[in-house]
Amino acid sequence: SQTIHQWPATLVQPVGSPLSLECTVEGTSNPNLYWYRQAAGRGLQLLFYSVGIGQISSEVPQNLSASRPQDRQFILSSKKLLLSDSGFYLCAWSDSRDRVFYGYTFGSGTRLTVV
Amino acid sequence: AQSVTQPDIHITVSEGASLELRCNYSYGATPYLFWYVQSPGQGLQLLLKYFSGDTLVQGIKGFEAEFKRSQSSFNLRKPSVHWSDAAEYFCAVAAYSGGGADGLTFGKGTHLIIQP
16 A cells, blocks of 8 residues: 655754755655645645656745655755744655556644754 | 636634635636645645546545536635634645646645634
8 A cells, every 4th residue: 555754843053054854755756746834824836846856846946945855755955953943844645556647645744843 | 827816815704614625727728627635834735636527526525516617716615614623724836747747836824713
């Protein structure tokens, strides 16, 4: 079965420190992968998506970057965190089998607090 | 690009009463439509989705939603709410072309409060 792992669950980081959040999926190959952010009291915003290794599309200009070094690994990074980077970060993948789209599966999220 | 509007930021309903959460979308063709629920401090749980076919879709926890193309709406309903339904509800849309590869666009959410 397909599963998605996202870690850490919570993170407190000082302003100016680097960030690395990792997401991996199992049980599928060549998934489309996504990073979303939910700022406090706000909806979810798509940050990045990737349709293959090394292919990253950015939806919103920001202090973050994403990379996909392996087929089932998606990493969200920052060189220097800002207070405004605080939020709830969700990784997701789109479930497509034999070219049929079934929907999206979300990870359990990482709550990032920048202090 | 698609967009989603959830006009109600907060809704208060008495336990046992019926519920309808509104969702309107903007997209040039038939989209994929979703409703998700988020309990405090938790991730997203899929309630139901519409891809094609019957415009009334049934989901988990007794929820249903109706797709109305003429109104560009996908409202969520439940005949009788329980205190455990208190949560944040998100409507979302994905582009049909490309098989949803571009990801989801979410509404800003509706916060549901249940009165005893």
